[in-house]
Amino acid sequence: MAISKKEEFTQEEIWLADVAKSLSHPARIKILKMLNEMNSCMVGSLVDKLPLAQATVSQHLKELKRVGLINGEIDGPKVCYCVNTKALAKAKSALDKLFNKIGCC
Amino acid sequence: MAISKKEEFTQEEIWLADVAKSLSHPARIKILKMLNEMNSCMVGSLVDKLPLAQATVSQHLKELKRVGLINGEIDGPKVCYCVNTKALAKAKSALDKLFNKIGCC
DNA sequence: ATCTTTTATCGTATATTTACGATGAACGAT
DNA sequence: ATCGTTCATCGTAAATATACGATAAAAGAT
DSSP states (O other): OOOOOOOOOOHHHHHHHHHHHHTOSHHHHHHHHHHHHOSOOBHHHHHHHSSSOHHHHHHHHHHHHHTTSEEEEEETTEEEEEEOHHHHHHHHHHHHHHHSSOOOO | OOOOOOOOOOHHHHHHHHHHHHTOSHHHHHHHHHHHHOSOOBHHHHHHHSSSOHHHHHHHHHHHHHTTSEEEEEETTEEEEEEOHHHHHHHHHHHHHHHSSOOOO
C-alpha cells in the first residue's frame, strides 16, 4: 500500500520550477526576446511595445529579476535592463538535462 | 510619448509560456524526471513517491498532458504515463532559441 | 525650488493555481 | 452481480498571479 511520502523536492527541482514560473507568461517571454534584440533596454521602451500598463510591466520585470534572469542598472532617472547571460546558460543547461531523456513507453 | 500598444503576443510566445507554466511546479518537474527514470509509470507509483495526495498528482498529470509533454495509455484499471519525446524536443528547441542570445548590457 | 520624466510600489479587484477529501467510472477478479 | 483496485473528476478552501490606477521616489532640467 505504501504509506511513506517522506520524499520532498530537491533544491534543484524547486529552483528549476521557479525559473519555469518566471517564463510562464507571454509578456515575460517577449521581454526576454526584446532585451536580446533591442539596443535600448529602458523600461519605457518595453512598455511602449507591450499591451500592458507600466505598472504591470514593472511587475513582470520584477519577477524576471527575482529569479536572476535579468539585471537592472540605474541610469539617471531611467533603468536599463539586460539579460543575465550566466543565469540563462544555467537554466538552459538544467532544462536540457531534463529534456534529453527517452520516454518509457 | 508613444501611445500605440498595437502589438499582441505571438502564438509562439503564448505556447512557450504555456509550456513553461506546465513546468512551473516542483512536482511536475519531478514527475517528468520519474517518468524518464522509472520502468513503471503507473499513477500509483508516482503518488507513492510524491508528498501529495492522489487527486493532486492526477491534477498535475493533467496539466502536463494538457500541453502535450506526456501521454497516458489506459492499461486495464491502471494508466501508464510516458513522456512525449517529440513534444519535449520541440520545447527544448524553442527554449534553446530563446536562451542562445547575448545580453545587451 | 519646482517641474517633468522615469520607474517602482501600494492598494485592490479578479482570475488562476494548488491542495485535499469525497465521489464516480472503468476494469479485473471472485 | 458484487467487490476491490486504480485513476479521474467534483466541490471547495486557501494561496498566488495578473492587471491597473494612483501614488511615491529619484534624478535631470528650468
